[in-house]
Amino acid sequence: xxxxxxxxxxxxxxxxxxxxREPVEGEARRLALVVEYDGAGYAGFQLQKGQPTIQGExxxxxxxxxxESIRIRGASRTDAGAHAQGQVVDFLTSSxxxxxxxxxxxxxxxxxxxxxxxxxxxxxxxxxRKHASARTYRxxxxxxxxxxxxxxxxxxxxxxxLNVERMASAAQSLVGKHDFRPLSPGFPPExxxxxRVTRWDVWRExxxxxFECEANGxxxxxxxxxxxxxxxxxxxxWPASVVADVLTGKCDEEVGWDSIPAHGLCLMKVTYPxxxxxxxxxxxxxxxxxxxxxxxxxxxxxxxxxxx
Numbered sequence: 001x002x003x004x005x006x007x008x009x010x011x012x013x014x015x016x017x018x019x020x021r022e023p024v025e026g027e028a029r030r031l032a033l034v035v036e037y038d039g040a041g042y043a044g045f046q047l048q049k050g051q052p053t054i055q056g057e058x059x060x061x062x063x064x065x066x067x068e069s070i071r072i073r074g075a076s077r078t079d080a081g082a083h084a085q086g087q088v089v090d091f092l093t094s095s096x097x098x099x100x101x102x103x104x105x106x107x108x109x110x111x112x113x114x115x116x117x118x119x120x121x122x123x124x125x126x127x128x129r130k131h132a133s134a135r136t137y138r139x140x141x142x143x144x145x146x147x148x149x150x151x152x153x154x155x156x157x158x159x160x161x162l163n164v165e166r167m168a169s170a171a172q173s174l175v176g177k178h179d180f181r182p183l184s185p186g187f188p189p190e191x192x193x194x195x196r197v198t199r200w201d202v203w204r205e206x207x208x209x210x211f212e213c214e215a216n217g218x219x220x221x222x223x224x225x226x227x228x229x230x231x232x233x234x235x236x237x238w239p240a241s242v243v244a245d246v247l248t249g250k251c252d253e254e255v256g257w258d259s260i261p262a263h264g265l266c267l268m269k270v271t272y273p274x275x276x277x278x279x280x281x282x283x284x285x286x287x288x289x290x291x292x293x294x295x296x297x298x299x300x301x302x303x304x305x306x307x308x
Contacts, residue, residue, distance in 0.1 A: 030090055031121060031122065032126065033058075033090075033103075034086055034120075035087040036114075037084050039079075040153040042057075043080045044077065044080040054078070055072060055074060057111060058072055061109035061110045062091070062093075065097070065106055066093055068094065072090065075088040075129050075270040076129070076132075079265070080262060082265040082267070083266040086117075088128045099119050103116040132216075132217075133271050135269075136214045136269045136270075136271070137213055137218070138210060139210070141208065141211070142156065143204075144159065154266075155264055163234045164202060164209060166234060167202045167209075167230045168203065170241075171211070171243070175197050177196045181219070182249065183226050183247075184219035184220055184221055184225065193219060195215050199212075202230065211230065212268070213226075224265065227260055228257050228259050228260040238257075
């Protein structure tokens with residue numbers, strides 16, 4: 001199995017044995033958190049009025065832990081039902097709490113399907129979304145005759161034969177800089193749909209077929225639409241050349257295919273340039289403490305943005 005590491009916030013040159021500095025009272029700091037979550041019970045990452053969201057839960061936990069009303073920013077706006085192993089969020093805080101207390105303190109208040117894996121001090125101008133140089137997503141397909149109750153929230157079940165070699169070959173047409181508008185219906189015409197994809201791999205592991213892609217950014221539904229087209233290629237519905245034809249608009253006939261559901265999608269990691277190295281970091285510890293008992297509320301809903 002190919003694996004992906006958690007989110008990378010650059011390369012730190014800080015001595016890992018050095019203790020984090022004590023926060024200065026009243027001083028605003030920008031922190032970044034690496035977040036892992038199961039998105040099955042949420043209406044996506046971004047705040048939506050009256051709907052449970054990942055952002056809403058994290059902001060509620062921050063309120064209870066710090067006593068501050070904090071608005072966070074996410075590196076990627078994952079869809080309803082999609083998951084993350086390495087989402088990155090950032091925010092400003094004047095809380096006097098030490099950096100190393102943030103993971104376990106927030107995890108005490110967060111639901112068990114959302115957990116902080118690491119915390120970092122960042123430069124004040126750091127922006128988790130705008131400064132990301134790459135995002136890596138994985139889409140999991142369970143390819144066997146019968147579905148799995150245990151995997152139903154993390155794997156998209158597809159029965160029947162799939163030609164993985166043909167899909168892997170077709171996926172290479174997605175690599176490079178392209179206008180991906182054909183894979184994102186409804187994308188605003190006044191905005192650039194150019195994205196640079198560095199890899200789009202497809203491989204099999206027993207009953208699993210895994211799609212993994214990395215790019216500087218993705219359009220809304222681009223990954224699910226592209227992998228849906230690749231599955232149609234794998235089923236023999238279309239030749240491998242159809243992917244390039246769809247991107248360039250050179251199809252001899254109308255090409256139709258289904259977008260696949262979000263529950264098979266997982267944000268594996270977010271990568272940042274080396275110059276955005278963290279000042280200090282603390283990895284998640286399984287310790288938790290009942291000392292965190294402040295109460296608080298959640299944020300207000302805003303419209304979802306069209307980009308990831």
